[in-house]
Amino acid sequence: MATFRYTAKDINSKKFHGKVEANSREELVTLLRSDNLYLLKCKEYNEEGNHYKIKLKELAELCRQVGTMISSGISLIMAMNIMTKRETNPKLEKIYKDVYIKLQQGFTLSNALVAQGRAFPNLMINMIHSSESTGMMDKTLLKLADQYDKDSKINAKVKSAMFYPIILIVVTVGVVMLVFTMILPNFLTLFEGMDMPFITQVMFAISDAIINYGHWILIVILILIAGISYLLRVDKVRLQFDKFKLSIPKVGSLLKIIYTARFARSMSSLYSSGVSMINSLNLAKTTVNNAYIESQFDDVVHSVRDGTNLSTAISEVHGFDAKLPNAIYVGEESGKLDDMLQRIADDFDFESEMAIEKLVTLLQPVMIIILGVLICMVVVSVILPIYSMYGNVSGKG
Incomplete structure (x- = not known):
């Protein structure tokens, strides 16, 4: 007899987690049904545990x-x-x-x-x-x-596709460190005693901070990264962050296509393989990788269980492309939902590839602009005092 960890739901979609002994998955389903629970997922509990996740x-x-x-x-x-x-x-x-x-x-x-x-x-x-x-x-x-x-x-x-943006980020950080630790300090003695413009004062202050307190700055950055990573593991924070991603101009619409492709592909595979509609929905939602979209599926499952068409229930989900419920509706009306889901999956697979390329393409000019602005600010902060010195010399002459 094996010990199973399980996640189940009752008729009101309330989730239950637990551990129970059973000879097989089928016996576990029967045991849960006797308590009016419906199995969502389970795995055999092993004290040693298998921590390797197959790629x-x-x-x-x-x-x-x-x-x-x-x-x-x-x-x-x-x-x-x-x-x-x-x-x-x-x-x-x-x-x-x-x-x-x-x-x-x-x-x-x-x-x-x-x-x-x-x-x-x-x-x-x-x-x-x-x-x-x-x-x-x-x-x-x-x-x-x-x-x-x-x-x-x-x-x-x-x-x-992310290789080029990552190279740009590394180059940007490298250039900034080089400018603030090796180039700007050489001008400090030149401008000493001068009434420097505000932007020059800011640049020299940043340079001084990096040189003298660089290790503390690095520690603070690492703490911030660790803190953000921890917060994103908190359910409420992750849900709000995933919701925010969908509202970002340009990026949000591209992400919707990617999320729709993931759901359509998983739903197609599950439903055409004989998995029930309710179980297919509960499993397919976990492949989307967006907590906000996943949180809306309790209402979808409840509606479908009450007899609502899948197309109508899915249309209430915020975060999917508008084409999805319309295509599902055609499949329901024609009686070929499994075929239509497969076509939707193929269509969105192609669109998601294009969306990913567009998403990465957007990052490249953004990084170039950020690098250009940083270099421009440094150049201006150096040129303004030099121009002021030249003006003073010309005036005396």
Whole structure:
């Protein structure tokens, strides 16, 4: 018997967290139903814990290879045995080996994945759980492979696109430190005793602070960064920050496309794999990665459970592109919601890639302007006293 940590909801969408012993996920669902609770997510509790979280690229490779082997007639147990023997990463090998052993013991694949702690995402576990009863595990795994492959490529594009802005930030910081610690101090003796303009006084004051109190300034900056990071982990602060991001000019509209793409892709994969509408919504909302949007889904789930169309319920969510509810409505009216969700996902995948490129493109001129303004301020602060000195000399002459 295993011990499960679970998150569940009652009929009023109130969340409950707990720990209970059960032989399988199905038994856990039955136990919770007897208390009028509905399982949202669960994982097997292990005192040792598995703290390795499998990367998107690794998930895509696992799903693709196992899915291909199953569709070729190889049994699931044999497929996992092959994956274990081929894996060169010790951490992954340990996880795959444990999954293989649990399959031999009679565990279903979804329960074997749950037993690995946080290694596998809930979306993957629930999709596989649904496919176990429909006999479409190979297709589900290949669909998951495509999804994680797309997610991995998008993340790689973001990292690649952010390389230039990061270089600009490093150059900006480097230039500022060079100017304030090595160049400006050389002019201090030249202007000593002069009535300097305000901007020059400010620049010299900053230079003096960096030279004499640089280590304290660095400590304060690190404390501020740590403090902000801590505050963003507080639910209320994170919710307000994520809400604020949606209201930023230009950036907010681009983020909406990215969030819509994530939700549509996850919802498409879950619903077309046989996961119920309510469970699909509860799982898909967690993939958006925006606390404000996620907080609105309690009302969405409640409305859908009461018989409201998904398109109507989704239209009340602030943070998604307006095209989403309209496309879902067409799918509901045509009776092909799963096909329409797939088309929406493909469409928004392309739009999200364009949105990411635009978002990064916006950062580049901003950084160049900031660097230019800093250099301009330093140049002006030096030129004004020199010009004043030249004027005094000319007047005496």
